[in-house]
Amino acid sequence: MPLNSGQIDKRIRAFTKICRQSGVRATHQRREIFREVARTDEHPDAETIYKRVRKRMPTVSLDTIYRTLSLLEEKGLLKRLELFSGRTRFDANTQPHHHFICTQCGLVRDFTSEQMDALARPNEVRSWGEVRSVNVQLRGICSACRAKGRRARAK
Amino acid sequence: MPLNSGQIDKRIRAFTKICRQSGVRATHQRREIFREVARTDEHPDAETIYKRVRKRMPTVSLDTIYRTLSLLEEKGLLKRLELFSGRTRFDANTQPHHHFICTQCGLVRDFTSEQMDALARPNEVRSWGEVRSVNVQLRGICSACRAKGRRARAK
DNA sequence: CCTGAAATAAGAATTATTCCTATTTAATTA
DNA sequence: TAATTAAATAGGAATAATTCTTATTTCAGG
Numbered sequence: 001m002p003l004n005s006g007q008i009d010k011r012i013r014a015f016t017k018i019c020r021q022s023g024v025r026a027t028h029q030r031r032e033i034f035r036e037v038a039r040t041d042e043h044p045d046a047e048t049i050y051k052r053v054r055k056r057m058p059t060v061s062l063d064t065i066y067r068t069l070s071l072l073e074e075k076g077l078l079k080r081l082e083l084f085s086g087r088t089r090f091d092a093n094t095q096p097h098h099h100f101i102c103t104q105c106g107l108v109r110d111f112t113s114e115q116m117d118a119l120a121r122p123n124e125v126r127s128w129g130e131v132r133s134v135n136v137q138l139r140g141i142c143s144a145c146r147a148k149g150r151r152a153r154a155k
Numbered sequence: 156m157p158l159n160s161g162q163i164d165k166r167i168r169a170f171t172k173i174c175r176q177s178g179v180r181a182t183h184q185r186r187e188i189f190r191e192v193a194r195t196d197e198h199p200d201a202e203t204i205y206k207r208v209r210k211r212m213p214t215v216s217l218d219t220i221y222r223t224l225s226l227l228e229e230k231g232l233l234k235r236l237e238l239f240s241g242r243t244r245f246d247a248n249t250q251p252h253h254h255f256i257c258t259q260c261g262l263v264r265d266f267t268s269e270q271m272d273a274l275a276r277p278n279e280v281r282s283w284g285e286v287r288s289v290n291v292q293l294r295g296i297c298s299a300c301r302a303k304g305r306r307a308r309a310k
Numbered sequence: 311c312c313t314g315a316a317a318t319a320a321g322a323a324t325t326a327t328t329c330c331t332a333t334t335t336a337a338t339t340a
Numbered sequence: 341t342a343a344t345t346a347a348a349t350a351g352g353a354a355t356a357a358t359t360c361t362t363a364t365t366t367c368a369g370g
Contacts, residue, residue, distance in 0.1 A: 041265060081244045081263070090201075091235075099236075128264050129255065129262075131255070136289065136291050137292075
């Protein structure tokens with residue numbers, strides 16, 4: 001479960017590099033927040049990160065946690081684990097199926113794939129627990145958004 | 156995009172049957188709410204469903220929408236599209252990878268799989284848009300939760 | 311060292327969702 | 341059919357996660 005320190009250092013270096021390259025300040029707060037996410041593979045939430053960073057920086061604000069996490073995501077240093085931002089959506093299709101999701105407009109389309117349903121569980125996964133369902137998401141840009149994007153760029 | 160009416164009817168019949176079998180009342184509200192999700196493949200959120208149902212039942216309350224959606228999920232008539240309930244979590248692993256998720260405790264473990272990274276996009280998907288990433292989630296019960304469950308049941 | 315832009319802290323505001331309670335509905339019994 | 345009772349709903353209050361606002365602080369460049 002623990003990450004090896006070489007990997008963590010590599011992530012920290014990427015943070016430093018990207019801050020420099022994109023002209024954002026690598027402040028003490030940002031560094032601590034990123035370190036807190038980068039040092040673990042437990043995929044913490046904002047509140048957890050807040051509590052941990054506060055141990056070393058008691059005055060850090062929750063808002064800074066959120067702002068920084070958004071910034072880090074924008075810079076590609078970390079990812080949000082969520083299907084959509086905002087509201088939960090519902091699916092009445094109870095057959096096994098998978099989703100194409102447009103990351104721009106939120107369009108979701110269902111599709112089936114025997115290949116995906118039958119994907120082999122890697123050995124390590126078998127040791128972690130019992131898999132009950134396989135869900136594949138293909139994330140990208142739908143045709144409508146791509147067309148809109150082209151038109152917008154052409155203006 | 157529109158579902159054929161045969162499929163919709165099939166879903167409505169499943170609703171009726173499951174309500175009867177599990178002894179919950181198939182009230183007017185529940186029927187309308189389920190129909191609203193079942194009649195479309197756009198995977199609507201609670202607010203959208205609320206607005207649509209209100210057109211026919213102006214007095215329906217938002218709380219009934221939420222309560223009913225939870226009930227319908229519990230009965231297996233629909234699914235929530237979300238990775239976790241509640242807080243958004245963050246991942247500092249920027250390499251392509253996939254997730255094992257324990258649906259009980261929320262444990263997330265990363266794993267890599269060339270087979271999964273290379274999954275073929277079904278043809279229909281290609282016509283919907285451009286896929287930029289493939290994400291597989293294996294959802295199930297982790298060993299720790301399974302052990303706890305066994306202990307709890309043994310008591 | 312000074313100045314201005316960037317970043318932060320603190321708390322208010324917003325948004326999605328859940329909870330509470332009085333009322334209504336509907337199944338069951340008399 | 342009327343009375344009884346449990347289930348379900350409406351409406352609004354409460355909560356939880358996240359975002360916004362504003363005054364203050366920090367820091368890089370002149």
